[in-house]
Amino acid sequence: MTQPTSDRPTWELSGFGDEIDADPVVQVAVLQALGAHAIEVRSAWGVNVVDLDDEQLAGLHRLFDERGQTVSAIASPIGKVPVDEPVEHELVRLRRAIAAAHALGTTNIRIFSFYFAGRAAESVRDDVLVRMRALADLAEREGITLLHENEKDIYGDVPSRVLDLVESVGSSSLRLAWDNANYVQCGVRPFTDGWAQLAPYVDYLQVKDALAADSSVVPAGQGDGELLRTLTALLDAGYSGYASLEPHLTDVTALGGFSGPAAFGRAGRAFRTLTDQIGVTLR
Template sequence: MQAQWTLSGFGDEIDPDPSVQAAVLAAYDARHVEVRSAWGVNVVDMDDEVLGRVKRALDARSATASAVASPIGKSQVSQPVEYEVERLRRLVRVADALGTRYVRIFSYYREADQTPEAVRDAVLERMGRLAETAAAEGLVLLHENEKDIYGDTPARVLDLVSTVDSPALRVAWDSANFVQVGVRPFDEGYAILRPYIEYLQVKDAYLDTGAVVPAGEGDGQLRETLAALVKDGFTGFASLEPHLAASPSEPNREGPESFGRAARAFAALAAEAGAVLV
């Protein structure tokens, strides 16, 4: 039997309107949207009125949310512990309303003169509190590796998830983000992080420039990674986050054409690896 992965995508890279987001994703046989913002309102700032409009827009297209793509942890580690805990509590109703248990998070910025080692204890304290909060609410936090946060390299991501040691804290694997910190993702990260990988964020990048490109066109070792995930029996979401926009004024806005290019590239790679996107 072929592996089946559920296709999703960051809708706000297509258009601010969730109706358009869902329609474009449906054109590529995706019935899920990773909800980060709608009409310019970030998920952490959505009131009941905006949240209701998002839900109705998705329902009208028979689409559902794969995850809430929150900005939790995209803050200085010097902020009080409760700062992000309170923001996570605000997202509980968002996740409930959208029918998902997944919330994407990050692991904090540090000052320019601080080393990762210097902030490790503070980061782990905050991540532990977030995981406790998520577990109490039935949520699963998906840590996205990203440059400039504590969990940017495979070793530090492993440190986070293994030290916190909670089923409410899992890994959202992003090959491009690893490349942007000088990592060859499959060679250096896959084996140690595979037990924690719950979700894929799909994009690729060049090692020399860090420029983001469609899946398979860069140095993110996506062919090796996808083949290994099929072999290992991964089942879960694969969420397109193309980051191909050319406009500096709207760096996260792809439009349907660029998003389609990213979707076609990933579909070809997934098929080559033996995975069916549903």
């Protein structure tokens, strides 16, 4: 017997607006057409979120408020730099990301854990932890949750180092954004190799998938990211948070990716097929 929609678990659908278009008006329109009432802000009008000025942030806030769109997270580039950058470099940028979070009404900021640039990851561990602890200290003071994204070639790119990172920093303000595709691109079977140990720290889901053979990104459920198993485990654990679409279907750069409205829509529909399969409502 089919479960009534009103009785089904509900997750909040969001997405990286700048994967759709540089114009936030178009970003919101496409997300709402997909049934998403939240948006993840990485850039607007071609300007990265940490570089938006007060007037631009106020304009974004007015737009989102008028359209009934909430902000799931600030998708900052914090920590997506070589580990030998001075600590203060990223603290300055985090302060700007925090200002954006406060202006747009979210407590979530996505971050990374520094490129080790050809060195052995183990050799930069202490430097990474010093920087992550400093970022977490600032976040704690500001009432912000830092969501670490596993990304290829940063310290926290594979499950063992992600676990080391979050447990060694030991801050309630440092949690995890889970990205299945990024794990595939690191040669990891996401659910099989990482879910059990990392699940207690996961607060946020970024939705994309990838093929192990060539690392190409594909719509949710069409790759080797074990996404359906991950979604089922989230459901079983009582998850009720955000699922943020980050399709990367037409272009990928050092700071992110792009899909365009049509491909973004295809990615959204693919993900909804998976959530319908396990009985989760997206809103």
